[in-house]
Amino acid sequence: MPRSAPAPGLQEIVLTANEVRPADDVIRGLATEYGSTEDLGLLTTLAGCRDTLPARLSDALAGARSRQGCPVTVVRRPRPAEDIGATPPHWRLRGRTATAVHDLWLALVAVQVGDPVCWQTLQDGRLFNDVLPIEGQERAQTGHSSVNDLAFHVEDAFDDDRxxxxALMCLRNRERTATTVATTSRIDVGTEEYEPLYRPRFAIRPDPEHLKAGAAGDLPPVWRPVVFGDSRSQPYLRVDPTYTTTAPGDEMAERAFAxxxxxxxxALVRVRLRPGDLMLIDNYRAVxxxxxxxxxYDGTDRWLRKLTLTFDLQRSLRRRQGGGRALALS
Structure with a gap:
């Protein structure tokens, strides 16, 4: 069973009201000035507001971007006063401005780490995504499930340009349902029995949310390693057990993956996010x-907002122009 945080590979930064006040002042002004939190001009403005963040948070974010810091960072702050309204029953029904101030805090922190990107195949290509339960999807292995465990995974592991x-921000979590994380600092895959993991002997399918919009649903499987990188002691992961298969008869790869x-x-650790808390997860060094x-389904259910970030926006653009997956910039 997952253990309680903190743990190796995870850092927690607890900010005071005085520390967040300069950022909150800027955010409220921007929320009034801009009509949409998905305006690229607004993101550019936020990227230049780094000085409104406390130095100890900026230092941690620099470590996250360089991959020299902890793979998982939890930023806790006093809860914003703005009312977000009821948790919507579906991401399509979310009020467009209800979470503006919260989204801007999420974006202000996130853009110091990477450039926000989104998928055309997820939530109509919206830059900010909603993680909330949807009736009828209770047992799906997606962010809209509820009554089952959402199995550990790397985000969009099926794609080379994941x-x-x-970045996840908690808006509501009345039951204090835990997000679970595990980092490469807690595993050892350097021995011979794990060698198949470093070979292209695994096929990873897209999850149902991508397939609903036709992402790679009719393509043949592409065989990839699930562990890679220059360091056997701190490898990179490409792990999504729910959607991963090995070739028929490849028992060595199957055993190594198990x-x-x-x-x-x-190695899983429980992190119980409260409203206002933000979590950054390195998608190569953690699941x-x-x-x-x-x-x-009464408006009080758990509700998170999500941004996905790239460290190399030009690489993502080149892959898109070269016929890569449907990665889209808002």
Whole structure:
């Protein structure tokens, strides 16, 4: 079972009201000035507001971008006073301005780490995505499930141009349902029995949310390693057990993958986000999931906002122009 945070590979930064006041003053002004939080001009403006963040947070964000810091950073702050309204029953029904101030705090922190990007195949290509329960999807292995565990995974592991960093902000979490994370600092895949993991012997399918919009649903499987990088002691991960298969008869790869998954399961840590809390997850050095909860569909259910970030925007643009996946900039 997951352990309680803090743990190796995870850092927690607790900010005071005085520390967040300069950023909040700027954010409220921008929320009034701009009509949409998905305006690229607004993101450019936010990128230049780094000085409104406390130095200790800026230092941690620089470490996240360079991959020299912790793979998982939790930023806790006093809860913003603005009312977000009821948790919507579906991401399409979210009020366009209800979460503006919260989104701007999420974006202000996130753009110091990377450039926000989004998928055309997810939530109509919106830059900010909603993570909330949807009736009828309770047992799906997506961010809209609830009554089952959301199994640990790397975000969009099926794609070569997946995000470098995932940023989650909690808007509501009445039951204190835990987000689960495990980092490469807690596993050992350097011995011979794990060698198949470094070879292209695994096929990873897109999850149902991508397939609904036709992402790679009719393409043949592409075989990839699930562990890679220059360091065997701190490898990069491409792990999504729910959607991963090995070739028929490849028992060595199947056994190695099962061992890796058992290690990650034992390394899982529970992080209970409160409203206003923000979590940054390195999508190459950590996996994430979620504990089960019982949805009510009465406007009080758990609700997170999500941004996905790239460290190399030009690389993403080149891959898109070269026929890569449907990665889109808002």
């Amino acid at each position: 995000c470098d960093m995932l 061992r890796l998954c058992r290690q990650l399961e034992r 994430h999931g979620r504990e089960p909860f019982r949805p009510r």
